[in-house]
Amino acid sequence: MSARQQPNVTGTRPPPWRDERVLRVAVQVAFLAGVGALLWLLGGNLVRNMRAQGMRTDFGFLDQPAGFALTGTDFSSRDSIGDALLVGLQNTIVVSIWGIILATVLGVLVGIARLSTNWLVRKCAAGYVEALRNVPLIVFLLFLYLAVLQRLPRINDAFDAGGFVFSNRGLYAPWVAVAENSGIFLAxxxxxxxxxxxxxxxxxxxxxxxxxxxxxxxxxxxxxxxxxxxxxxxxxxPVSITLPSLEGRNVSGGYELSVEHGALLLGLLLYMAAFIAEIVRGSILAVPKGQSEASHALGLGGFQRYRYVVLPQALRIAIPPTGNEFINLAKNSALGIAIAFPELLRVTRIAIGQGQPAPQLVGIMMLLYLAISLLLSVVVNLLNRRLTRRGA
Known part of the structure; x- marks a missing residue:
């Protein structure tokens, strides 16, 4: 057969039912359609059952007065249920952000200490990690709340440590006082x-x-x-530092941290720092040993070797698993319900106990936790992608 008579097969495409790209898209569309149909079926069944039991199916209750107060906050019983959920969400976000920051710092330090050449430092770091990783977080939180912070002196005999005041009513620390013209200064x-x-x-x-x-x-x-x-x-x-001052049974100035808030924050950061420390230790060990030997041959000291050679490479390895620990920390903040801290789960449970519809409240709570987790995941993925490109 001559070249003119040979069929041209380079530009032909298989039929749609044999095209891999078409089949891939079709399977994904069918899967999404099946999930949507299942959700529609379950949602319709839920609405019918709620109506049969005389339960409301709308979200108008969010504007109704809550009928309960939240300790440690400015929320009163006259505020709406929607505002109560916002207070719980705010408390959850604040605890999560501070917990992530402090747990990261402590975890990095403990992870480096686990590889120290000093025997005492290395064994103390290992003991800290092994002790906390093998205790359930809820048990550790109850221990901090009941056996540590609740046993602090009463407010009359509060311990004043020069800028910090500790009592079983709350923990007080220096804070920032903002004047009227602070907006210009912040800009x-x-x-x-x-x-x-x-x-x-x-x-x-x-x-x-x-x-x-x-x-x-x-x-x-x-x-x-x-x-x-x-x-x-x-x-x-326009911005100044205010220190807490103990005056009888009152403390003026500074930032007040309730005992419940302090126990939850301290428990989360100490507990999650143990897991982050192991991630940091493993990431440092994953850096080729030749990198440390080469930096030592160049005359770099121990701190310089970690700062410029080891930690930048270990950071690229540690980011993905550390991001998972960040998400776990945010979700574990729901354990504040065990020590009466008004985070999102506790506020939702109180609202349900006041006779508000549980399906809507639980659904809102799940969506908010999902949003927090997805936001943390996006931030960690962006950071990981940037470090990967820089390393490449």
């Missing part, structure tokens, strides 16, 4: 942060061009401090 600080980023980028480009040490953190930090310091002085101290 200037935002501009100072942008300036610091620009200075850091300039130092990075100069390093790439000349090889001169960039010190971008020092340069950017100095630019921010200069601009913020001048603005703070010109605006007559």
């Amino acid at each position: 200037i600080c935002a501009g100072a942060l942008a300036l610091a980023a620009i200075v850091g980028a300039w130092r990075t480009r100069r390093f790439d061009a000349t090889g001169e040490p960039h010190h971008r953190v020092l340069w950017g930090g100095a630019a921010f401090l200069i601009v913020a310091g001048v603005a703070w002085a010109v605006l007559d101290r």
